Amino acid sequence: MMIDNKFTTTDFKSDQYVRWCPGCGDHAILNALLRAMASLGTAPEDTAVISGIGCSSRLPYYMGTYGFHTIHGRGAAIASGVKVANPKLAVWQITGDGDCLAIGGNHFIHTLRRNMDLNIILLNNRIYGLTKGQYSPTSPRGFVSKSSPYGTVEDPFRPAELVFGARGEFFARCVDVDIVHEASCMEAAARHKGAAVVEVLQNCVIFNNGSQSAVSTKQGRAEHAIYLEHGKPMVFGVNREYGLMQEGFGLKVVKIGENGVTLDDILVHDATCVDSTLQNKLALMEGPDFPVALGVIRDVKKITYNEAVYQQIAEVTAKKGKRTLRELILAGKTWRIS
Amino acid sequence: MSNKMEAKALRDVVIRFSGDSGDGMQLAGSIFSNVSAELGNDIATCPDYPAEIRAPQGTIGGVSGYQVHVGGDRVFTSGDKCDVLVAMNPAALKTNTKFLSPSTIIIIDEDTLNEKEFKKALYKTNDPFTELGIHNQVVSAPITTMTKASLKDSGMDNKSMIRCKNMFALGIVCWLFDRPLEKAMQMLNEKFSRKPSIAEANIKVMTDGYNYGHNTHTIVSTYRIEGTEKKTPGLYTDVSGNVATSYGLVAAAEQAGLQLYLGSYPITPATDILHTLSKMKDLGVVTVQCEDEISGCCSAIGASFAGNLAVTSTSGPGICLKSEAINLAVIAELPLVIVNVQRGGPSTGLPTKSEQTDLIQAVYGRNGESPLVVMAATSPTNCFDAAYMAAKIALEHMTPVILLTDAYIANGSASWRIPDAADFPTIKPPFVTPEMQEGWTPTKRDAVSKVRGWALPGTKGFEHRLGGLEKDNDSAAISTDADNHQLMTETRQAKIDYIGTCIPPLTVEGDADADFLIVGWGGTYGHLHTAMDTLRSAGKKVAFAHFQFINPMPANTEEVVRRFKHVVVAEQNLGQFALLLRSKVQGVDIKQYNRVEGQPFNVHSLVEEFTKMMEE
Numbered sequence: 001m002m003i004d005n006k007f008t009t010t011d012f013k014s015d016q017y018v019r020w021c022p023g024c025g026d027h028a029i030l031n032a033l034l035r036a037m038a039s040l041g042t043a044p045e046d047t048a049v050i051s052g053i054g055c056s057s058r059l060p061y062y063m064g065t066y067g068f069h070t071i072h073g074r075g076a077a078i079a080s081g082v083k084v085a086n087p088k089l090a091v092w093q094i095t096g097d098g099d100c101l102a103i104g105g106n107h108f109i110h111t112l113r114r115n116m117d118l119n120i121i122l123l124n125n126r127i128y129g130l131t132k133g134q135y136s137p138t139s140p141r142g143f144v145s146k147s148s149p150y151g152t153v154e155d156p157f158r159p160a161e162l163v164f165g166a167r168g169e170f171f172a173r174c175v176d177v178d179i180v181h182e183a184s185c186m187e188a189a190a191r192h193k194g195a196a197v198v199e200v201l202q203n204c205v206i207f208n209n210g211s212q213s214a215v216s217t218k219q220g221r222a223e224h225a226i227y228l229e230h231g232k233p234m235v236f237g238v239n240r241e242y243g244l245m246q247e248g249f250g251l252k253v254v255k256i257g258e259n260g261v262t263l264d265d266i267l268v269h270d271a272t273c274v275d276s277t278l279q280n281k282l283a284l285m286e287g288p289d290f291p292v293a294l295g296v297i298r299d300v301k302k303i304t305y306n307e308a309v310y311q312q313i314a315e316v317t318a319k320k321g322k323r324t325l326r327e328l329i330l331a332g333k334t335w336r337i338s
Numbered sequence: 339m340s341n342k343m344e345a346k347a348l349r350d351v352v353i354r355f356s357g358d359s360g361d362g363m364q365l366a367g368s369i370f371s372n373v374s375a376e377l378g379n380d381i382a383t384c385p386d387y388p389a390e391i392r393a394p395q396g397t398i399g400g401v402s403g404y405q406v407h408v409g410g411d412r413v414f415t416s417g418d419k420c421d422v423l424v425a426m427n428p429a430a431l432k433t434n435t436k437f438l439s440p441s442t443i444i445i446i447d448e449d450t451l452n453e454k455e456f457k458k459a460l461y462k463t464n465d466p467f468t469e470l471g472i473h474n475q476v477v478s479a480p481i482t483t484m485t486k487a488s489l490k491d492s493g494m495d496n497k498s499m500i501r502c503k504n505m506f507a508l509g510i511v512c513w514l515f516d517r518p519l520e521k522a523m524q525m526l527n528e529k530f531s532r533k534p535s536i537a538e539a540n541i542k543v544m545t546d547g548y549n550y551g552h553n554t555h556t557i558v559s560t561y562r563i564e565g566t567e568k569k570t571p572g573l574y575t576d577v578s579g580n581v582a583t584s585y586g587l588v589a590a591a592e593q594a595g596l597q598l599y600l601g602s603y604p605i606t607p608a609t610d611i612l613h614t615l616s617k618m619k620d621l622g623v624v625t626v627q628c629e630d631e632i633s634g635c636c637s638a639i640g641a642s643f644a645g646n647l648a649v650t651s652t653s654g655p656g657i658c659l660k661s662e663a664i665n666l667a668v669i670a671e672l673p674l675v676i677v678n679v680q681r682g683g684p685s686t687g688l689p690t691k692s693e694q695t696d697l698i699q700a701v702y703g704r705n706g707e708s709p710l711v712v713m714a715a716t717s718p719t720n721c722f723d724a725a726y727m728a729a730k731i732a733l734e735h736m737t738p739v740i741l742l743t744d745a746y747i748a749n750g751s752a753s754w755r756i757p758d759a760a761d762f763p764t765i766k767p768p769f770v771t772p773e774m775q776e777g778w779t780p781t782k783r784d785a786v787s788k789v790r791g792w793a794l795p796g797t798k799g800f801e802h803r804l805g806g807l808e809k810d811n812d813s814a815a816i817s818t819d820a821d822n823h824q825l826m827t828e829t830r831q832a833k834i835d836y837i838g839t840c841i842p843p844l845t846v847e848g849d850a851d852a853d854f855l856i857v858g859w860g861g862t863y864g865h866l867h868t869a870m871d872t873l874r875s876a877g878k879k880v881a882f883a884h885f886q887f888i889n890p891m892p893a894n895t896e897e898v899v900r901r902f903k904h905v906v907v908a909e910q911n912l913g914q915f916a917l918l919l920r921s922k923v924q925g926v927d928i929k930q931y932n933r934v935e936g937q938p939f940n941v942h943s944l945v946e947e948f949t950k951m952m953e954e
Contacts, residue, residue: 004866014803016815040703041925043798044801045795045796045797045798045799045800045801046796048643048644048795050640053806060803060805061803061805061815061816064801065801066643066795066801066802066803067801067802067803067804067805068640068643068670068803068804068805069803069804069805069806069807070636070639070666070805071636071663071666071806074632074633074636074663075651076700077628077629077632077633077636077637077640077931078636078637078639078640078643079640080626080633080637080640081599081626081636081638081639081640081642081643081644081648082640082641082644082795083640084599084624084626084637084640084641085597085599085624085640085641085642085643085644085645085646086644086646086794086796088796089795089796106629106630106633107629107632107633107636110628110629110633148422159473164413190425194894196470201502243436248390284621309624309626312619313619313620313622313624316617316619316620317619317620317622320620321620322620322621322622323621324592324621324759325585325588325589325592325621325759326756326759328618328620328621329575329585329756330756331839332575333372333376333528333575333576334573334574334575334756335375335376335378335570335573335574335575336571336572336573336574337378337570337571337572338571
């Protein structure tokens with residue numbers, strides 16, 4: 001695809017003062033999004049950014065595009081209405097772990113199931129920030145917060161698992177401060193036709209500082225993360241000395257050059273594989289035994305809901321002919337009284 | 339078919355078909371009413387069915403009914419008591435005793451008059467008529483036996499044959515009221531166009547039912563339904579309220595040149611709107627069956643933001659779930675039509691029955707000062723006009739509009755003169771124009787109407803952000819400023835109040851110089867109108883004012899109400915409109931007539947009660 005450079009990030013900014021806490025990951029995410037939009041080349045007026053409620057959901061106010069800051073959890077439903085009503089618009093949904101996976105969980109899974117063509121940026125900081133520090137559906141078991149002073153007694157959602165379970169066809173993961181890679185994930189999501197989820201591992205500097213510390217620095221990512229690229233062998237490490245291989249029903253980490261393992265033995269990433277089994281395994285990898293997977297993990301083509309809606313209208317209209325209400329009524333049972 | 343005894347002339351007649359949920363009473367009833375409408379009669383129907391899809395056969399809980407009022411002149415209601423009751427079993431007889439008058443003719447399936455059926459319907463004796471105190475003329479016909487005999491050469495199995503017994507009953511009733519079978523046959527052929535053998539079987543049984551009535555002469559005389567008024571000439575069809583609502587929305591979208599978007603979730607008794615609009619792909623209508631009520635409303639709000647005529651349809655419980663989203667449309671000032679087909683409440687309540695109990699919820703049931711437009715349709719055919727007006731007001735005034743209908747008018751049907759699109763009022767949404775671009779914000783509004791401009795995504799130079807947070811009146815940026823919030827709250831209220839000057843004034847029917855004013859709103863129009871007619875025929879002076887616009891009320895409301903010494907608000911709740919009217923018109927003695935039975939008003943009771951009030 002041609003990169004259209006007619007826009008700069010400034011074209012997508014509004015004049016509003018950005019009010020997130022200093023040091024919040026949201027600043028970096030906003031910058032990555034602006035970069036992605038400028039690079040994608042869709043005009044600001046043809047772009048709609050929809051959000052729910054939460055710190056992350058303030059983002060549309062900072063955009064120079066069309067935007068709608070809606071109600072808690074319902075961003076996906078409202079964005080779906082926008083997209084179906086006018087499929088020409090590029091529709092982005094900005095959401096957080098509480099907005100998307102707690103109160104908005106139902107809309108999230110159904111939006112994925114329908115394959116609505118939305119670019120869903122899920123800012124996952126594993127905490128409720130705007131209500132000042134309660135655990136979220138992605139907080140780990142035992143997490144101590146204001147509403148769980150003795151630790152939570154429940155397991156978290158793992159967003160990717162939910163995406164694949166809901167038949168989502170695109171999932172990417174990135175880190176808030178890793179702006180170039182983050183923007184590339186957002187661009188890939190935008191180019192993907194259908195519901196595309198980008199999970200951004202985000203730091204909340206006030207209520208959950210350090211929750212992403214393993215991957216928040218370049219060094220950390222080199223040690224604890226793997227950047228996946230479609231068609232490339234899955235290697236990682238400071239010196240790219242490690243790789244992933246399949247073992248039984250699972251994956252294993254191997255050191256290249258040890259025990260006769262060569263680069264040729266390393267699994268090659270296939271984001272387009274329709275069967276999501278291995279992609280799911282990649283997405284669920286976590287330390288200390290495995291690196292955290294970053295990049296586009298799944299990217300599979302399928303007809304979108306909004307395309308299918310108009311395709312059906314076109315098919316029925318081709319068969320019956322375009323009709324007005326009057327024509328429809330007159331085609332039914334009528335009688336004349338004179 | 340002329341070899342008949344002399345037929346008596348009637349002005350109107352009420353027929354009630356009743357039987358098991360699976361007995362096809364709705365089909366028999368609707369064919370009878372459609373045939374009558376085509377003959378030039380006026381019709382008003384009322385299906386009365388249980389929430390259970392198929393309760394055990396022969397039990398009280400499984401009885402489904404369909405009442406039709408056929409008149410030579412205009413009929414306003416589906417009728418109180420019936421002139422003919424078709425009861426397909428003892429359970430149907432028992433459930434419908436309350437609809438009998440001393441002159442009602444009962445047609446019952448003799449084959450069900452046995453101990454087994456009596457037990458299922460919880461009779462204590464083997465003589466249901468004595469047990470229920472019924473002294474009516476009873477036509478006991480072996481409907482099941484005759485149906486099976488009629489189809490004995492059809493090769494159908496026993497179950498399929500029995501399923502046709504509704505047609506035998508329909509045949510008898512068609513004979514009784516001199517309805518030509520040709521039109522009914524045509525309807526059956528259309529209904530079962532893909533199953534010609536079923537159509538054929540139904541037609542055969544119906545014809546045999548007709549001939550049975552004709553040959554046995556079990557009923558003393560037959561009837562003609564005659565009128566004296568001339569109906570407005572034109573092309574007619576028959577519509578239910580839900581279909582008329584759907585048509586009204588489509589007509590508005592066509593007039594405004596916008597795509598119609600419906601976001602909905604199935605709920606009784608509103609689902610037929612979703613069904614009707616889902617079929618209209620060739621009209622370019624977009625319907626999305628959402629994952630829940632909330633999404634139905636939210637996706638419609640999204641569609642509105644994107645520039646469609648956006649609608650969500652539901653019933654009371656769904657409104658509870660949509661309230662937060664409706665409020666978003668209030669503060670974002672987006673056009674949205676919310677159709678609430680009211681049913682019995684609270685909670686799941688009486689899903690298939692009718693009430694007017696969601697009025698206060700519609701007007702006030704949201705957090706914050708949250709004014710919006712509330713309208714109510716008055717009859718099945720009025721649903722068309724009301725839906726059209728709801729869409730017009732929403733689009734032209736940038737506001738959500740709640741349109742209240744109810745199960746009675748939504749499921750009831752009537753003959754409807756097909757309107758000409760040229761007669762529809764124009765719909766002109768306040769779209770922004772290029773010269774407005776300089777300094778435009780989504781809070782820039784018309785000085786008089788307080789309506790803001792509508793800039794659709796895709797329009798260059800008008801990019802803006804909406805949201806549920808309070809906005810500054812000038813810049814549209816987020817604001818928590820005290821004076822600004824006061825101003826915005828008052829502005830939103832003023833915008834809705836102004837609509838009161840754009841709607842038709844309240845009209846008074848009946849005797850303008852009467853002391854006594856009957857006030858109603860919404861789906862009770864027909865019953866209240868008939869009650870007024872009955873009172874006037876009895877020589878009483880009475881006036882009647884019926885509200886279609888609840889919030890805001892018509893500008894002349896206070897002036898009208900103050901003209902009368904005695905005012906009674908009749909409604910199917912415990913006094914919700916009376917409460918609103920009292921706050922609008924203070925110092926007037928406003929009496930109440932309230933029934934919350936899940937059933938339409940009973941004209942007889944209305945007349946009795948009003949007479950008592952007038953004599954006090």
